[in-house]
Amino acid sequence: MVRVRFAPSPTGSLHLGNALTAVANRRFADSAGGVLVLRIDDTDPSRAVDGGEAEILGDLAWLGVRCDEGPVRQSERGPLYAEAVERALASRSAERDAEGAVRLLRGGTTLLRADGTATYQLASVADDLDLNITHVIRGNDHRPNLEIQQRIARALGGELPDVIHHGLVLGQDGKKLSKRHGHSSIAELRDEGFPPEAVRAYLDELDLPEHDVHLDLARLRRLAIDTIAAMSDDDLAAAVGAPVEVVPVLRGARSLLEAKDYASLALEPAPTNLTPEARPTLDRFVELREQAPERLSPAEARAILRELKAVGGDLRALRLALTGAETGPELAAVVAAVSREDALARAARAGGA
Numbered sequence: 495m496v497r498v499r500f501a502p503s504p505t506g507s508l509h510l511g512n513a514l515t516a517v518a519n520r521r522f523a524d525s526a527g528g529v530l531v532l533r534i535d536d537t538d539p540s541r542a543v544d545g546g547e548a549e550i551l552g553d554l555a556w557l558g559v560r561c562d563e564g565p566v567r568q569s570e571r572g573p574l575y576a577e578a579v580e581r582a583l584a585s586r587s588a589e590r591d592a593e594g595a596v597r598l599l600r601g602g603t604t605l606l607r608a609d610g611t612a613t614y615q616l617a618s619v620a621d622d623l624d625l626n627i628t629h630v631i632r633g634n635d636h637r638p639n640l641e642i643q644q645r646i647a648r649a650l651g652g653e654l655p656d657v658i659h660h661g662l663v664l665g666q667d668g669k670k671l672s673k674r675h676g677h678s679s680i681a682e683l684r685d686e687g688f689p690p691e692a693v694r695a696y697l698d699e700l701d702l703p704e705h706d707v708h709l710d711l712a713r714l715r716r717l718a719i720d721t722i723a724a725m726s727d728d729d730l731a732a733a734v735g736a737p738v739e740v741v742p743v744l745r746g747a748r749s750l751l752e753a754k755d756y757a758s759l760a761l762e763p764a765p766t767n768l769t770p771e772a773r774p775t776l777d778r779f780v781e782l783r784e785q786a787p788e789r790l791s792p793a794e795a796r797a798i799l800r801e802l803k804a805v806g807g808d809l810r811a812l813r814l815a816l817t818g819a820e821t822g823p824e825l826a827a828v829v830a831a832v833s834r835e836d837a838l839a840r841a842a843r844a845g846g847a
């Protein structure tokens with residue numbers, strides 16, 4: 495039975511590269527009918543942040559990465575590590591120094607600090623063995639740990655699982671992803687309005703990169719557009735928190751954030767006062783809108799706009815009257831989404847009537 499683990503440190507929202515590791519582990523488990531264990535690597539209290547674990551759980555849920563077991567917290571497994579160290583001491587693979595720290599004889603890697611706490615190296619290997627992990631899939635920044643960890647595994651009387659190192663996701667400038675880049679963590683991507691399905695699709699596309707890859711923001715944006723276009727009306731309305739009637743307005747949005755902006759332009763536009771030149775357009779619009787049904791199909795809305803244009807109407811002024819903004823969603827979609835009553839009221843207000 496394949497058993498893999500995703501082992502983040504609880505330092506807050508996952509970086510895109512860590513998210514890649516999580517997604518890759520899930521895929522690997524799924525392809526083999528195996529199990530994914532979530533392990534929280536919190537042996538270093540100075541790196542842990544408050545709420546860091548909760549944030550990671552939220553990120554995984556958002557990405558649709560299900561974990562079958564865990565979270566297993568290293569901070570709660572001190573006795574397991576102490577017992578592992580005893581084994582290494584008993585087999586004479588490690589020795590305790592005068593201060594009480596325990597080190598491997600070969601290579602001198604510290605297993606246990608003088609205060610009795612386990613190092614990352616020891617905890618990671620002891621857990622991989624104890625949790626019966628069969629494959630480790632992680633970023634290639636851990637490649638230097640491989641040999642050390644194989645040695646520790648043998649000192650503990652076991653063998654390290656097979657390890658696959660994948661390339662990291664770097665910023666577009668080729669540097670390690672950081673806040674400075676933007677779009678670097680799952681929290682940032684969520685706040686920027688990327689739909690989770692788009693981020694997941696992007697990470698699935700990257701698969702298991704052999705070498706480091708540069709974040710392809712254009713591709714991520716393309717996937718966001720495609721995802722929004724493919725969402726059902728109900729799903730899109732729910733993702734934006736808007737009534738389903740305004741969905742036509744949201745369709746052209748490039749992110750869920752932009753879709754939210756579009757929804758508020760349609761639902762609660764800022765008031766505008768237009769100059770008298772806009773008057774004939776608004777008057778004609780009011781006439782056409784009064785004769786039309788309470789709710790319009792997009793085709794009916796487009797017909798009204800065509801008629802307005804045919805008489806030289808100023809569609810920019812109509813957009814301002816209906817949405818309070820110069821730019822935004824497709825105008826016909828707005829005309830279709832806004833009820834007759836609201837459309838007439840907005841036209842009247844903008845025209846100073």
Ligand code: GLU
Nearest residue numbers: 501502503535618632636
């Ligand atoms: N806690 C390590 C990290 O977040 C994981 C190490 C490993 O997968 O072995 O990078």
